[in-house]
Amino acid sequence: MTVLDIIEKRYSVRGYEDRPVEDEKLQQVLKAAQLAPTGVNSQAFKIYVIDTKKHEQKLREVYDNDWFVEAPIVLAVVSKANDAWTRPWDLENLNEIDATIVMDHMILTATELGLGTCYIGAFHERPLIELLDLSEEYHPVLLTPLGYPDAKPRETTRKSIEELVEYI
Known part of the structure; x- marks a missing residue:
């Protein structure tokens, strides 16, 4: 399977089997x-592997669906802006971009392994900070459930390449 095959196969999974994820697969993710x-290889992030059954009530405060x-696992990517690279010419800190790249790598690997995921950025931050016991230097960026899919992809449309790309 090529990377493009994996990208085409990936979808936002909104239903999961009651089945654990093997540790071997989790470790690959x-x-x-x-x-x-990441910017200048700063790796200014942490990943939290959250046991869904153990923390179900608190996770419902974070994202109530x-x-x-x-899913048996929720993955949280948090960033540490003070350790991330900042462009010197405009002082743009890349911590959230880096964290998004990290999540994308995990999601595509999960897809290759037959696991389902769903990018979640619209979550309630405060209960997640409490659950993870984050210090002020860390900021939650993205979440995804991780498990075996028990839902089919929804129909989605994509803009054409011509609408998205400009050659100059």
Whole structure:
């Protein structure tokens, strides 16, 4: 399977089997995060592997959808802006971009392994900070459930290449 095949196969999974994720597969997903490129290789992030059954009530405060807590695991990517690279000419800190790249690597690897995921950025930050016991230097960026899909992809449309790309 090529990378493009994996990208085409990936979809936002909104239903999960009651089945654990094998540690071998979880470790491959986490390895993908470790290998993700970050600004000047700062790796200014942490990944939290959250046991959904153990923390279901608190996770519902973070993102209240039944399918979110069906997966056995929720992965949280948090960034540490003070350790991330900042462009010197405009002082743009890349911590959230780096964290997004990390999540993308994990999600594509999960897809290759037959696991389902769903990018979640619209979550309630305060209960997640409490659950993870984050210090002020860390900022939650993205979440995804991780498990075996029990839902089919929804129909989506994509803009054409011509609408998205400009050649100059």
